[in-house]
Amino acid sequence: MKMAFFTSGRQRNPPEQMGDSQESRFLVLEYLSKKGYNRTEAMLRMEAANQDVDGRPIQTRVEESGGLKYGKAFDLFRNWIEENLEIYKPDLRRLMWPVFVYSFLDLVSDFYPREAKTFFNNFRESFDNEHEGDLRALQGIALPEHVTTNELAKIYHSQRYRVTLSQTAFYNLIQFLESREKEGGAVIVSVIQTRLNVVTVERTGDDQFSLARLLERARHVEDFPAEDEGIPGHNPGSANIDRNAGATVLTKLKLGQVTLDQDGRQDVLGDLEDEDKANPPAPGQPSLVEAFEQRIKREESEEVPGRTELPPRPPPLARDVAMEVQKVKENRDRFQIPGRTGGVGPGISVTMFTFHNTNDSITCLDFSKDYLLIAAGTDMHYIRVWSIDGSPLPGPPQTNGQETRPSASHRLIGHSGPVYAVSFAPATTSSKQQNITKCKYLLSSSADRTVRLWSLESWACLVVYRGHDGPVWDVTWGPFGHYFLTGSYDRTARLWSTDRVDYLRLFVGHDRDVDHVCFHPNSAYVFTGSSDKMVRMWLVTNGYPVRMFTGHAGNITALACSPDGKILASADDSGTIILWDLAPGKLLKRMRGHGKGGIWSLTWSVESTVIVSGGADGTVHVWDVQLANDASGQGKVVGEGGAGQKIDGAAQVSNVSGAGGKKKAKEVVVTSDQISAFPTKKSPVYKVMFTQQNLVLAGGAYLP
Numbered sequence: 001m002k003m004a005f006f007t008s009g010r011q012r013n014p015p016e017q018m019g020d021s022q023e024s025r026f027l028v029l030e031y032l033s034k035k036g037y038n039r040t041e042a043m044l045r046m047e048a049a050n051q052d053v054d055g056r057p058i059q060t061r062v063e064e065s066g067g068l069k070y071g072k073a074f075d076l077f078r079n080w081i082e083e084n085l086e087i088y089k090p091d092l093r094r095l096m097w098p099v100f101v102y103s104f105l106d107l108v109s110d111f112y113p114r115e116a117k118t119f120f121n122n123f124r125e126s127f128d129n130e131h132e133g134d135l136r137a138l139q140g141i142a143l144p145e146h147v148t149t150n151e152l153a154k155i156y157h158s159q160r161y162r163v164t165l166s167q168t169a170f171y172n173l174i175q176f177l178e179s180r181e182k183e184g185g186a187v188i189v190s191v192i193q194t195r196l197n198v199v200t201v202e203r204t205g206d207d208q209f210s211l212a213r214l215l216e217r218a219r220h221v222e223d224f225p226a227e228d229e230g231i232p233g234h235n236p237g238s239a240n241i242d243r244n245a246g247a248t249v250l251t252k253l254k255l256g257q258v259t260l261d262q263d264g265r266q267d268v269l270g271d272l273e274d275e276d277k278a279n280p281p282a283p284g285q286p287s288l289v290e291a292f293e294q295r296i297k298r299e300e301s302e303e304v305p306g307r308t309e310l311p312p313r314p315p316p317l318a319r320d321v322a323m324e325v326q327k328v329k330e331n332r333d334r335f336q337i338p339g340r341t342g343g344v345g346p347g348i349s350v351t352m353f354t355f356h357n358t359n360d361s362i363t364c365l366d367f368s369k370d371y372l373l374i375a376a377g378t379d380m381h382y383i384r385v386w387s388i389d390g391s392p393l394p395g396p397p398q399t400n401g402q403e404t405r406p407s408a409s410h411r412l413i414g415h416s417g418p419v420y421a422v423s424f425a426p427a428t429t430s431s432k433q434q435n436i437t438k439c440k441y442l443l444s445s446s447a448d449r450t451v452r453l454w455s456l457e458s459w460a461c462l463v464v465y466r467g468h469d470g471p472v473w474d475v476t477w478g479p480f481g482h483y484f485l486t487g488s489y490d491r492t493a494r495l496w497s498t499d500r501v502d503y504l505r506l507f508v509g510h511d512r513d514v515d516h517v518c519f520h521p522n523s524a525y526v527f528t529g530s531s532d533k534m535v536r537m538w539l540v541t542n543g544y545p546v547r548m549f550t551g552h553a554g555n556i557t558a559l560a561c562s563p564d565g566k567i568l569a570s571a572d573d574s575g576t577i578i579l580w581d582l583a584p585g586k587l588l589k590r591m592r593g594h595g596k597g598g599i600w601s602l603t604w605s606v607e608s609t610v611i612v613s614g615g616a617d618g619t620v621h622v623w624d625v626q627l628a629n630d631a632s633g634q635g636k637v638v639g640e641g642g643a644g645q646k647i648d649g650a651a652q653v654s655n656v657s658g659a660g661g662k663k664k665a666k667e668v669v670v671t672s673d674q675i676s677a678f679p680t681k682k683s684p685v686y687k688v689m690f691t692q693q694n695l696v697l698a699g700g701a702y703l704p
Helices: 020-035 038-048 062-083 089-093 096-109 112-128 132-138 144-149 151-158 167-179 181-195 211-218 262-278 288-300 320-330
Strands: 160-164 196-201 349-355 361-367 373-376 382-387 409-413 421-423 441-446 450-455 459-468 474-476 483-488 493-497 505-508 514-519 524-532 534-537 545-550 556-560 567-573 575-580 586-592 599-604 610-615 617-623 636-639 667-670 674-679 685-690 696-701
Touching: 020 038, 038 556, 062 089, 062 112, 062 181, 089 160, 089 167, 096 112, 096 144, 096 151, 096 160, 096 181, 096 196, 112 132, 132 151, 167 181, 167 196, 181 196, 262 288, 288 320, 320 586, 349 617, 361 421, 361 685, 361 696, 373 421, 382 421, 382 441, 421 450, 441 474, 450 474, 483 514, 483 524, 483 636, 493 514, 493 524, 493 667, 514 556, 524 556, 534 556, 534 567, 545 575, 556 610, 567 599, 567 610, 575 599, 610 685, 610 696, 617 685
Parallel strands: 160 196, 349 696, 421 474, 474 514, 556 599, 599 685
Antiparallel strands: 361 373, 373 382, 382 409, 421 441, 441 450, 450 459, 474 483, 483 493, 493 505, 514 524, 524 534, 534 545, 556 567, 567 575, 575 586, 599 610, 610 617, 617 674, 636 667, 685 696
């Protein structure tokens, strides 16, 4: 039986001119009208108003577009930031990376693999410079299972990302997102609320969010994260990552130098008095006793750790007293480096030792502290030691009592993998009458997961230390010998003593490999640098973290603590050096001038006023610590070194390229605190070292 519908007083389109879905809707509405179901008819008409010609609902909000919503929302978000006022762009741009990462991970977790891949490829270009390593780690994520197994994804997915913004910029952002709620603003707001820890601060006259600072930063394109930005959510410098801890109180540090005990002082004073009698000081020059007493007064005025806050030291020997006497002599007679005076930097020269015909086999270098030896680790599993002045080295004693013919160098064989680090034991130069302060031991670490202690008298391995579960990337002696520190692929650093085969302390906290380690000058603290772009400071006696520094845009490639114990310098593979004020746990400044590839070595002058660095770009740079650079840490653009031309930081250099017909050199940003730079021809610089008399040694391998 057919059912006919009639209308009265209303214009209707003939059913034959409509689609199937429209025809059905038309018939239902006519039926409801005939039966008097007016309320039901009105509701159906309202619902039908948001449908297309095929009956599909018309999407009026971005959230209703499934996996495409993140792409539309992020594009809206990015375009608004780039069109914003220049003074707010540097801060607002810091939000783009975490929003990008969490949007991508949410797409994958919600089973949108195709949309996630498209989103990642469309927007990754904006972050290639700063987050190249993280992008490489994230690009393989395509399934929800990957989010729970990928190490980087687990870090992001399980914690909030901390970003600090000025209140004005943040309120400006929220107002925009609320006004564009349907176009994607609600999506961005949801990401910020659930995934980010946004800390808003008021603008003051003397902090990084002051109007003057914002205007200064707006004139530069910053490509490095803020000091307190990142996953842990900690306060700057604090190692407390508990987000419920409130205003974290930093652990108070004792950074003063450790003084000698009373018996040790008397022994040193006696030897210094004898030295003053034998070699009276020059006119106007203080005696050795006066220099020593002045240093003791300065050290006693600082807060120093007690004996219980230091690792136990063996009883002092005659060698320790002789080394202390020699240090006093070298400190008094050193070349003074006060820092820049009148805008002119100190005239520092560098002695460069270059290795030829290495076939790129050298992996690390170190100079002995008595300046007599240089050791090189190789990827061919052995270490070679030379005398710096070219004199022959005595050979190992033979069992039959005969002496071995001296050789220009010695090979130390024992590792079963590439050698990644070598470190000479503490030593000082020796007088002709006394040769007990020369270097006697060498440490080496390798891909074979071991650390070896070598004798430089018998040229043999004395001890093999095992404990790491992966290649050992770095090893270094403590300032007083006896203890040494290692960093490894297993994400841990370990403290060892030479008289035990097992490690004494385990430092755990980094999310990736511990690539570099160093001691504080008073030996109460140690520092670790990692591929997770963080630097941590640990208390030796109990292994607790006391500081954590974030702000690097690349993997940590070098660490060095100042001789006065107050500042830490860290470098990364993007060519940036950051100085950290240890007591408040604050970033002092960034220094830029190296090309990319990594800064492989840092060293401080005796006065802690100058830093020298060397790296993969084949240059040695001299930096002024006390001179403040421009507020953004950006500097000026110059050409990349490496052509044998000295670059003076005070000169107005615009390009250091080759001849007119050659390809233009790659541009490098140089900050104003660079004193000078010494390019090599084609020799990456593996090691730089200040001597106790403020002379600079550097070593590298020529790579044609």
